[in-house]
Amino acid sequence: MEQLKQRIRSEGIVISDKILKVDSFLNHQVDPQLMHDIGTEFARRFADSWVTKILTLESSGIAPALMTGLALRVPVVFAKKRIPSTLTQGFYRTSVFSYTKQETTELIVAERFLGPADTVLIIDDFLANGEAARGLTDIVTRSGAALAGIGIVIEKSFQPGGALLRERGLRVDALVRISRLAPGDIEFDEEAR
């Protein structure tokens, strides 16, 4: 997705060989029009998958997931990182490890929002080690829903998450893939798919 590459080139800041900061348009300040175009692109790629529900996790996944749900005309569910006070009925729960934060987080989804009748598209902002995506696929499996695939805004393809998920036979579609981060230098893979 050329528009996204250009934004990463002009606004992305390489913090380390593993960490790219894109908080001016993706995960602190958000560009709604870019998110809209991202949602439209995911919807185009998964147009034939009969998706009934988008699944993401709070907070940075919400913007691209919401716009994908708008384009596909399906509800968006975001996994919570703690049990809401109002969640009194059953829920799916799994643990994921964040390498960036060096801590384990829980992902929680109310049972009544995912079930065997659903076909789920998982959306997230970044794919690095793949822990968040793995946790979300766990929840989809437990719910009995089908998984259409995983849509990622930015995949860091030099980290193992994408390969691990694809080895399991899952469809992983990244809008851009970054193969290397160095001071002042961001290298892209050729367009994903």
Next chain:
Amino acid sequence: MEQLKQRIRSEGIVISDKILKVDSFLNHQVDPQLMHDIGTEFARRFADSWVTKILTLESSGIAPALMTGLALRVPVVFAKKRIPSTLTQGFYRTSVFSYTKQETTELIVAERFLGPADTVLIIDDFLANGEAARGLTDIVTRSGAALAGIGIVIEKSFQPGGALLRERGLRVDALVRISRLAPGDIEFDEEAR
């Protein structure tokens, strides 16, 4: 906003005299089309305010804020509840108390995303005691930006937040106002404004 009232009537669950659960369309599962209509309505109400930026907080504020930003064609900033690992420059920081969770949370916004040239519209999903909105107005004040007003999806008008903010001369626009919660019964004020 009649469409929103109908959704609250048909899907809202009264958990206690203070707590209304609307997690099927607003803050766990999200209806993108409803959020789009909510964003369009906020944009209509604040069309003459020369808004340059939307400010909200993670996570439940993101969906209505994003759609308002899309309609007004301005960026959305969401305050974080902890300091991101990539936030290496200056930031505004304030504390808010959550009565629901009975705990103090920090709100953090990078300085480079808000400044004296901005006119800010604050958007949030609920207004009850007004702590989150107060924290966000603090950040706007510190940044030197102007505040156009506060757009709220659901105001619980029997709790003190709305009155406190309006007494300070702030414009608070709620799409629906709920005056009373009782088992199986949700009472609405006449349309806000």
